[in-house]
Amino acid sequence: MRTYVLGLIANRLGSSALTLLIVSFAVFFATAMLPGDTATILLGQAATPEAVAGLRAAMHLDEPAFFRFARWLFGLLQGDLGTSYVNNVPVAELIGARFVNTMRLAGIVTLIAVPLSLVLGITSAMFRGSVYDRIVTILTIGVISVPEFMIATSAVLLFSVYLKWLPALSFASDVASFWQVLKIYAMPVITLTFVVSAQMIRMTRAAVIDTINTPYVEAAILKGASRWRAVIIHALPNAVGPIANAIALALSYLVGGVIIVETIFNYPGIAKLMVDGVSTRDLPLIQSCAIIFCIGYLALITFADIVAILANPRVR
Amino acid sequence: MTTSTTIPRRLSYRFSWVGIIGLAIILFWAVIAFLAPHIIPYPVGEIVDEDYFGPMSSKLLLGSDYLGRDMLSRIIMGARYTVGISLAAVCLACFTGGALGMAAAVIGGWFDTVLSRFLDALNSIPSKLSGLVIAAAVGSSLSVLIVMLGVIYIPGAYRFARSLAVNINTMDYITVARTRGEGISYVVFSEILPNIIGPLLADFGIRFVFIVLLLSGLSFLGLGVQPPYADWGALVHENIGGLPFGAPAVIVPSLAIASLTISVNLLIDNLPKKIRDRSA
Numbered sequence: 376m377r378t379y380v381l382g383l384i385a386n387r388l389g390s391s392a393l394t395l396l397i398v399s400f401a402v403f404f405a406t407a408m409l410p411g412d413t414a415t416i417l418l419g420q421a422a423t424p425e426a427v428a429g430l431r432a433a434m435h436l437d438e439p440a441f442f443r444f445a446r447w448l449f450g451l452l453q454g455d456l457g458t459s460y461v462n463n464v465p466v467a468e469l470i471g472a473r474f475v476n477t478m479r480l481a482g483i484v485t486l487i488a489v490p491l492s493l494v495l496g497i498t499s500a501m502f503r504g505s506v507y508d509r510i511v512t513i514l515t516i517g518v519i520s521v522p523e524f525m526i527a528t529s530a531v532l533l534f535s536v537y538l539k540w541l542p543a544l545s546f547a548s549d550v551a552s553f554w555q556v557l558k559i560y561a562m563p564v565i566t567l568t569f570v571v572s573a574q575m576i577r578m579t580r581a582a583v584i585d586t587i588n589t590p591y592v593e594a595a596i597l598k599g600a601s602r603w604r605a606v607i608i609h610a611l612p613n614a615v616g617p618i619a620n621a622i623a624l625a626l627s628y629l630v631g632g633v634i635i636v637e638t639i640f641n642y643p644g645i646a647k648l649m650v651d652g653v654s655t656r657d658l659p660l661i662q663s664c665a666i667i668f669c670i671g672y673l674a675l676i677t678f679a680d681i682v683a684i685l686a687n688p689r690v691r
Numbered sequence: 692m693t694t695s696t697t698i699p700r701r702l703s704y705r706f707s708w709v710g711i712i713g714l715a716i717i718l719f720w721a722v723i724a725f726l727a728p729h730i731i732p733y734p735v736g737e738i739v740d741e742d743y744f745g746p747m748s749s750k751l752l753l754g755s756d757y758l759g760r761d762m763l764s765r766i767i768m769g770a771r772y773t774v775g776i777s778l779a780a781v782c783l784a785c786f787t788g789g790a791l792g793m794a795a796a797v798i799g800g801w802f803d804t805v806l807s808r809f810l811d812a813l814n815s816i817p818s819k820l821s822g823l824v825i826a827a828a829v830g831s832s833l834s835v836l837i838v839m840l841g842v843i844y845i846p847g848a849y850r851f852a853r854s855l856a857v858n859i860n861t862m863d864y865i866t867v868a869r870t871r872g873e874g875i876s877y878v879v880f881s882e883i884l885p886n887i888i889g890p891l892l893a894d895f896g897i898r899f900v901f902i903v904l905l906l907s908g909l910s911f912l913g914l915g916v917q918p919p920y921a922d923w924g925a926l927v928h929e930n931i932g933g934l935p936f937g938a939p940a941v942i943v944p945s946l947a948i949a950s951l952t953i954s955v956n957l958l959i960d961n962l963p964k965k966i967r968d969r970s971a
Contacts, residue, residue, distance in 0.1 A: 393808075393812070394811070394812040394815050397808075397809060397812035397813070398812055398813070398815060398816055401812070401813060401816065402816070402824060405821075405824050405825055405828055406824055406827065406828045516953075516956060517949075517953065520900065520949065520952045520953045520956050521904075521945070521948065521949040521952060521953070522904050522907045522908050522911065522924070522945075522948055523908065524907075524908065524911045524924075524927060524945075525927075525945040525948065525949060528927070528931075528934060528941060528942075528945060529945075531934055531935075532934070532937055532942070535935070536934070536935060536936075536937045537937070627817070630817045630819070630820065631817050631818065631819040631820075631908075634819050634820070634823070634908075634912070635819075635908060635911070635912070638912055639931075649823060650823065650912055650914075652827070653823050653826055653827040653914055654913070654914075656827055658827065658828075661823070661824060661827050662824075665816075665820055665823070665824050668817060668820050669815070669816055669817070669820065672815065672816075672817050672820075673815055676815060
């Protein structure tokens with residue numbers, strides 16, 4: 376059976392690789408094929424036709440689209456992300472430090488959101504129908520139904536306008552003390568934690584409820600096990616797979632959230648870099664950032680699926 | 692104990708009061724969006740307050756924005772863009788995705804495989820990211836926004852419709868219709884669609900919420916609806932400077948978005964089971 380599971384996982388990884396190829400194809404064609412000639416944009420409306428033609432040749436824009444895609448993809452595989460149109464700096468250089476910043480933000484949020492959501496999700500499933508469960512459910516649905524920027528602005532209103540604990544919408548680069556670091560990260564982390572936790576709590580709660588509803592947990596309760604014992608000892612071990620799956624899936628909401636949060640709080644990460652790139656139409660930068668985000672998103676979803684495969688005792 | 696089973700089946704179409712509240716708020720915004728030009732107290736572009744980010748007053752019910760324009764009028768007009776664009780986009784997404792999904796389930800074979808593979812791959816691009824990439828490539832006029840938001844949610848609508856249609860496709864009456872010599876469009880629209888219309892409508896509502904949220908998010912980043920037009924997300928974007936003062940100009944448009952999306956969610960969660968899971 377071991378080879379069967381390995382085969383399933385290999386299959387899943389292969390399908391992710393194919394997906395990534397199609398996604399990079401879509402990203403490339405969305406940016407490179409759509410109207411708006413890059414050479415004209417770069418040189419401005421007043422450029423002579425000769426200058427435009429020269430630049431097109433220099434940038435390989437006169438080649439068929441498929442060759443350009445192959446060239447771009449090949450460069451990408453070698454780690455060559457191209458050169459920014461706007462300031463002629465290699466894109467890899469622009470992204471480098473900012474990528475670390477974004478990963479740091481995502482890492483901190485994960486460390487806070489996962490334990491928080493596990494506790495809230497599991498306990499609200501245990502006390503299903505109670506006032507506590509209803510409050511948790513209403514809050515999570517509320518957070519899911521509103522745009523991310525509303526959570527961010529509400530956090531600013533609460534913590535910096537009314538309570539005056541934290542500075543509003545600014546990212547100070549001079550960090551002198553631990554307290555300042557904490558103040559800088561507080562607002563983005565609070566916002567993202569809300570966004571991600573809401574999804575995670577919902578999915579964890581559903582996964583645990585699914586397991587609690589099985590006959591064997593009912594049997595455990597009937598034989599006299601306490602509610603805690605029935606859930607923690609009997610139900611949870613079988614819910615680990617679905618819960619891990621839920622966590623990985625919920626973390627993929629970080630991708631959308633981080634775009635809004637980095638922009639609103641002026642956080643120097645790659646999402647902010649990409650949004651700035653969109654306003655200057657810096658296509659190589661946008662393509663690279665988009666591919667990085669897609670890889671992150673796909674990795675989380677693939678991981679979630681592999682966990683689901685491993686956790687399913689029927690295929691193990 | 693057995694009373695619940697003796698209630699006649701048609702009574703199960705009853706809505707719960709939470710669902711009715713949701714429906715009422717949705718209708719309220721629909722009417723506002725429809726009548727907008729006739730009910731705004733001041734022209735949207737006119738500066739009526741000497742002060743910017745003015746507070747709520749009897750003259751300006753929702754205060755003024757960053758230029759001293761009347762916020763109430765701008766929100767009423769904003770309803771047009773938020774509701775209108777999202778509605779057009781969700782129709783595009785659900786009609787195209789739904790038709791393709793049902794057709795794929797009926798036709799099967801390589802058509803189904805290739806289309807599913809391709810759309811599933813597109814589905815694994817985060818929606819906000821697609822929005823950014825397309826906005827960078829073609830800008831964001833109102834028509835581009837509608838097509839873009841629609842296209843982004845076609846894969847999801849396709850997947851949902853296909854998964855429902857695959858179950859119906861195995862029914863005997865489909866085999867009978869095929870044997871009778873009916874074409875694909877007849878099987879899709881006359882045999883399959885009536886059986887899955889309830890869940891499809893619920894999906895339509897959920898996707899509408901996604902689109903409202905994505906449109907608001909893009910507008911908030913300054914990449915969605917462009918001036919002189921402004922949807923609710925764009926209103927938050929242009930008035931974000933009022934946040935440190937807690938100006939109503941920032942808070943009210945956010946509340947408007949939340950009231951719309953939460954109402955749609957409430958309505959769908961409280962739809963009669965008979966409509967929601969008819970195919971189940």
